[in-house]
Amino acid sequence: MNPSRSARFSGFRAGGTRWGVRKRATAAAVVAVALALLVGGITLLVLLQTSLIASTEAASRSTAADLTARIRDNGLRDAVQSLPELARSGEYVQIIGPSDTVVGSSETASSTIPLTSLRPAAGQTLTQDVSSLQSLGDPDDFLLVATGVRLSGGVYTIVVAATVQVQVDTVTTVGWFMLGATPLLLIIVGVSVWVLVGRSLRQVERIRGQVALIDGRRLDERLDVPPTNDEIQALATTMNTMLDRLQTSDRKQRRFVSDASHELRSPLATLSASVEIASADPSGSAWLQMQDVLSGETARMRYLVDDLLTLAKADDGGLRTAAEDVDLDDILDTEVRRLRSTSGHHIIVDAVPARITGDAQRLGQVLRNVLDNADRHARAGISIKLITTPDATVVQIDNDGDPVPAADRLRIFERFVRLDESRSRESGGSGLGLAIAAGIMAAHHGTITAKETNTGHCRFELVLPPPALP
Numbered sequence: 001m002n003p004s005r006s007a008r009f010s011g012f013r014a015g016g017t018r019w020g021v022r023k024r025a026t027a028a029a030v031v032a033v034a035l036a037l038l039v040g041g042i043t044l045l046v047l048l049q050t051s052l053i054a055s056t057e058a059a060s061r062s063t064a065a066d067l068t069a070r071i072r073d074n075g076l077r078d079a080v081q082s083l084p085e086l087a088r089s090g091e092y093v094q095i096i097g098p099s100d101t102v103v104g105s106s107e108t109a110s111s112t113i114p115l116t117s118l119r120p121a122a123g124q125t126l127t128q129d130v131s132s133l134q135s136l137g138d139p140d141d142f143l144l145v146a147t148g149v150r151l152s153g154g155v156y157t158i159v160v161a162a163t164v165q166v167q168v169d170t171v172t173t174v175g176w177f178m179l180g181a182t183p184l185l186l187i188i189v190g191v192s193v194w195v196l197v198g199r200s201l202r203q204v205e206r207i208r209g210q211v212a213l214i215d216g217r218r219l220d221e222r223l224d225v226p227p228t229n230d231e232i233q234a235l236a237t238t239m240n241t242m243l244d245r246l247q248t249s250d251r252k253q254r255r256f257v258s259d260a261s262h263e264l265r266s267p268l269a270t271l272s273a274s275v276e277i278a279s280a281d282p283s284g285s286a287w288l289q290m291q292d293v294l295s296g297e298t299a300r301m302r303y304l305v306d307d308l309l310t311l312a313k314a315d316d317g318g319l320r321t322a323a324e325d326v327d328l329d330d331i332l333d334t335e336v337r338r339l340r341s342t343s344g345h346h347i348i349v350d351a352v353p354a355r356i357t358g359d360a361q362r363l364g365q366v367l368r369n370v371l372d373n374a375d376r377h378a379r380a381g382i383s384i385k386l387i388t389t390p391d392a393t394v395v396q397i398d399n400d401g402d403p404v405p406a407a408d409r410l411r412i413f414e415r416f417v418r419l420d421e422s423r424s425r426e427s428g429g430s431g432l433g434l435a436i437a438a439g440i441m442a443a444h445h446g447t448i449t450a451k452e453t454n455t456g457h458c459r460f461e462l463v464l465p466p467p468a469l470p
Helices: 001-014 021-074 076-081 165-211 231-278 285-289 291-315 328-342 360-379 431-441
Strands: 091-098 103-104 125-130 142-152 154-161 324-327 344-353 357-358 383-387 391-401 447-452 459-465
Touching: 021 091, 021 125, 021 142, 021 154, 021 165, 021 459, 076 091, 076 103, 076 431, 125 231, 125 285, 125 328, 165 231, 231 285, 231 291, 324 328, 324 360, 328 344, 328 357, 328 360, 328 391, 357 360, 360 391, 360 431, 360 459, 431 447
Parallel strands: 344 383
Antiparallel strands: 091 103, 091 154, 125 142, 142 154, 324 357, 383 391, 391 459, 447 459
16 A cells, blocks of 8 residues: 555544544535535525616616607607606606706706716617716615617707615625524534434444454344344344354354364374373384274374365365366266275266366365265165266266255265264264365365155265356
């Protein structure tokens, strides 16, 4: 990992107490709401001001249009006399002649000086924003609308000055109100998020506390699953599932160690006793007498340790198998000839050529273990059949002994399992052969199962996938 990145992670962990999930969520919520309020507030104020100004402008244009119509219908004199009536509240209306003199005004204060220098052409309307009307001494903001009207004496200008101070004050008031309400709203959001996240994390903290108390001696304990139907419930359920797997793995490991110790105790005890007896014999003849015993027990320990090592590799995923094209019928023939040389049972083989992808040595070990198991349990004969289908290669190994009970057909592939506990290790083996066979078959993406033949005898069926396409 990059050192600077590692340092950042370390700093983050060190500051986890200050900036945990609760504080980060609260801060993020407050910042997000603050940004939303800022953008929304600015947009609202702009839209509000635009709407109010547009309304004022529309009213001013309406006044100018009414005055223009009166001038055309009744003449200039009548229009000048009606100016006080046409002007709305907050409006100053002027009629400016072609020589820039004020012909008429709605207010006496605006009867001498033109309100604007705008001189639109006939039929044209212009607008202007001013911060105050100096000629009237009015400091308010105004919107000026000027419309040109052509009469016989030239182009006259109708000016309508409408105050927009009320609109500006309204926008300002709304802005200050929003500015004052924003901190209160942010406080409410922060407190709400703090409480809600705290309630959610309280369940997580409870789960964390329960998990912290579980160790190797308390793997049977489980977490309380809250009936919330949310991610917290899923987390607790997942943790309990993980604890189930850990407990199962721990039990298997303990049983494996216990069984292995039990299996090794017998040859070690025999070797220890033999060494003591031989050491106590000054003539040395005891060494010669016990040579066969010592050799047999040593070989037994070597095979047992090799089997344990194979199973350990299978558990760790380290059971390496070669991926080569091999003739399964040739491997089967080799193992059958080996069995015939040592077995007194009648052996029948029905095999077809079968080419698969796998490890010849490991597959031979599987066939050897299953054939030896069949030889131990057969009464008089063993039947072996190798068939191929488009989807698989199948090896059926039958013996005329009793079939494996249905309840034990999965358990028989576990380590150190002997269905007949009264059998001696010499006649029943160490209980690892079928477990090793199952592990090797799994490494070849195949299966091994215990079944019953149509005649009620014992069958072990090995299924391997077809060879990989080139």
